[in-house]
Every structure is written in structure tokens, then in C-alpha cells.
Amino acid sequence: MSTMADLDQVTQLAALELAVRAPSIHNSQPWRFGVGPGRIELYADPTRHLAATDPDERDLLISCGAALHHLRIGLAALGWLPLTHRLPDPNRPEHLATVEILPRTAGHTELALAASITRRHTDRRGYDGGLTADQVAELHRHAAAEGVQLRAATDPDLRGHLVSAIAEADQLQRANPSYAYELARWTGQRAGARDGIPTGTTPSAVGYGDLPVRRFSPDCLHRDLPSEVDGAGTLLVLGTTEDDRMSRLRAGEATSAVLLAATWLRLASCPLTQPLEIPATRETVRTQVLDGIMIPQMVLRIGRPPRQPDPFPATTRRPVSAVTDYLWP
Numbered sequence: 598m599s600t601m602a603d604l605d606q607v608t609q610l611a612a613l614e615l616a617v618r619a620p621s622i623h624n625s626q627p628w629r630f631g632v633g634p635g636r637i638e639l640y641a642d643p644t645r646h647l648a649a650t651d652p653d654e655r656d657l658l659i660s661c662g663a664a665l666h667h668l669r670i671g672l673a674a675l676g677w678l679p680l681t682h683r684l685p686d687p688n689r690p691e692h693l694a695t696v697e698i699l700p701r702t703a704g705h706t707e708l709a710l711a712a713s714i715t716r717r718h719t720d721r722r723g724y725d726g727g728l729t730a731d732q733v734a735e736l737h738r739h740a741a742a743e744g745v746q747l748r749a750a751t752d753p754d755l756r757g758h759l760v761s762a763i764a765e766a767d768q769l770q771r772a773n774p775s776y777a778y779e780l781a782r783w784t785g786q787r788a789g790a791r792d793g794i795p796t797g798t799t800p801s802a803v804g805y806g807d808l809p810v811r812r813f814s815p816d817c818l819h820r821d822l823p824s825e826v827d828g829a830g831t832l833l834v835l836g837t838t839e840d841d842r843m844s845r846l847r848a849g850e851a852t853s854a855v856l857l858a859a860t861w862l863r864l865a866s867c868p869l870t871q872p873l874e875i876p877a878t879r880e881t882v883r884t885q886v887l888d889g890i891m892i893p894q895m896v897l898r899i900g901r902p903p904r905q906p907d908p909f910p911a912t913t914r915r916p917v918s919a920v921t922d923y924l925w926p
Contacts (some may be wrong), residue, residue, distance in 0.1 A: 606923070608675060609637060611628075613917045614760030615671035615714045619778060619853060621660035622647055622870060623783035624794050624912055628664045628922065633924035635671075639665050640695040642920075646746030647783070651774035652839035655845055656870055658693075659895060662849015665694050666743070668716060669850075672698060672856070674711030683842055693846060718912060720865040723805040727751075727831035732862060736899070739858040740835055744849035750832040756807075757830055758885035759896070762872040764809045771812065771876050777825055784813040791915045798912060805829040808898070811871055830865070830900025834882065848894035855897060865902035872896060 609632050621627060627645035631638035639661060646657050669679040678701035686692045728736075733749045740747035750756045770776045784794040799813035808829035833852055837844035852868065859866045872878040873893055882893040 606632065606866065608677075610917060612637070612668055612671040612675060613921060614877040615674075615711065616664050617667035617920060618714050618717075618915045619660070619664040619667040620717075620856065620868060621663065622656035623780075624791055624792055624914075625656045625783060626915055627662050628920060630668075630912075630921045631924050632915075632921055635698050637668065637696045637698070638692065638924075639668070641691045641693055643691065644649070647779055649773060649779040650770075650873075650874055651870075653925060655873065655877055655894070658845035659852060659870075660705070660847035662851075663856075664849075664854040664855050665696075666847075666850035666853035667848070668696060670707055670710045670714065671703070672696070673704070673707035676715060677701060681871060683846055688898060690842070690917075709861050710854070710857040713857040715858040717856055717866070719798070719867050720902060721800050721810065722865070722903050724828040724830040724865055724898070725903050726828055726901040728864070728899060732864070733831070733833075735862065736833065736855050736858055739854040740851045741852050743851035744837075744847050744882050745894070746836045747851075748833060748834045748891075750837065750886060755886050756832060758870070759834070759882060760807050762878040762881040762885075763869060763896075765881075766871040766875045766878040767811065768808050769878075770871065780813065781916060791913055791919075795905070795912055808832070812871075828900060830898045831870075833897045833899060834889050834893050835895040836885055836893050840892040844892065844895060847908075852895045852897070859899050864899050865901070866897060866899045869896040869898055 616630070617626065623922045625645045625647055627642045629640040629642050631640065637756060641661050650656055665681070669681060672679040678699040680697040680699055682695045682697070684693060685695050725763055728749070750759045753888060784799060792815060800810055803812060805812055806829045831857070835848055835855070837848055856866050872882055873896065879893060883889060885889070887893055
């Protein structure tokens, strides 16, 4: 059994190495961490807010929530209990969480999810098929554990409404010069760049099956797939009962939980934030896909990965040292 005396900067660094691998909007990594005795603090980094893409900071908070879940899972896998206090200081809205660290033995689920962190990546290719009912149920369980509901848009009408909202949002965003500039700023990065979306991971296709996809600049996948592999997979919507900062943060944690569980199940996954970045299309998803009951916070497409012999190029992250302040006395 670990003791608090064992908890040092090396242990915290190991957990943070996993935390910074979390997905974020355009790989902007809008987070900072503070490390002190027996605790790690998470802060939003407003200098990395994508104002044109994410005007209400929904994507920023969800990205930070994903990093928080990665951190929790990393600490748990290392044998520690992450006692998490979310939004602990109302006078400092950028302070999103304080994680107290207590000794505990890791469980099987935490070890499985931690093992998925280094294997997970956003796969923007076409998929070879959708999810089974059992797989949807398993992903629903992981979202519910984070206090978030998951709905699979498997009904043709629900999927049609969701696909239409994605197409409308794409059209509206591409007509916005500020959005186009921001997209160009964060995509098409050289290989090895520490942030942004690197060349070789974005599709040349404008869609898969019935689903349009975000058009990046430049469009260049590592290798185009055969034309017959054009499946979009299963579309999932994560929703919360409220739309406050806490709900968005928890939605980010659920996003991480679902993506890691999908990776453990050897599935491919890709977040689709476009329809929730425009108020009108977000309302369409709320009323037509979630029956007006839940607030949509994230759309995911998940499915069987394509049969691709070449390894998918990795998206790098900033080093822990670039995003961490040390609070040790």
C-alpha cells in the first residue's frame, strides 16, 4: 500500500504525462496545472481559447474536463485516490478543479482506461462499421458514471436531424472569415509540432456516407483509404440536464471516459463539436435529437476502425513542463 510519504513530484509528473494526452478542440490544449504537496490543481488557459470556433467556451471547458478525467484515471492507476473538488473557488473561474491525492489500490476499470490513454487518438478516417447494442450499452455506462447521459442516434430520424445540424453548422462556419482564419492557424501543422492538428491526420474527403466532416486546411490524411471504406460509424450525443460550467466540465470528463472505453474495445473514435458551436444547430440537436430534455454537450462518432496497415500518425502534445506551475514550499 502506498503512503503519502511516497507521493512526490515524480509520481505527480507520471500522472500529468497521461493528463496532457487528453483530446482538446483543434489540439489547443487549453489547460494549466499547479502541483503542490498532496494535490494537483487544474486551470483553464484563456490564452488558448478559440474565440471564433468556440464563442461561449464550451469546447474549452470540455477539453479541460477531458484532461481532468485523464488525470484522475492516471492517478488511480498509479495507486492513488483522486479526491476531486470541481470549481472550488467562485472568485477564480479559471480554477476548474483541485485534486487531493490519497492512497488507494487501483481497480480493474481504472487500469483498463489508463492503458487506453496512450493508444487513443482521434481517427478522422471513414470507419468499417458502427457499434453493436452491447457496445453502446458499455459506453453509456461509462458516461453515466460521470453523471452524463449518452444517446445513440441509431434511429434514422434522429440520425437525419443530427446529420442535418452538422451540415448546417459546417456551412455557417465556413462563411465566417474569423473561423476560417482560426482553423488555418490551428491545422496543417508540421509533423512534430507540439500543438494544433498536424498534417497527415485530416481527411481529404468532405464526408463519409451521409455525414459531412469538418474541412481542415490543408486536407491530407497519411494515406487515403479505398473509396469503399466511407462509413461514418455510430453517432452518439452526450447530454446534461443543465448548461452551466460544472455541466460542461463534467461533460468533458464523460467524453474522456467514453473515448477511453471505446479505445479499450478496439474501436475508432472522433469528436464532432461543430453542431454545438452554433446556437441554432445546437438547439436543433437539443430539441430534435434529445427531445428537448437534455442539453447537448458533445457529439462523438465511434465505430470499427478501417483496415489500414500503416500506423496512424501521432498528434504530439506540449511537455508537462510547459503547462505546469510548481506550488511546493
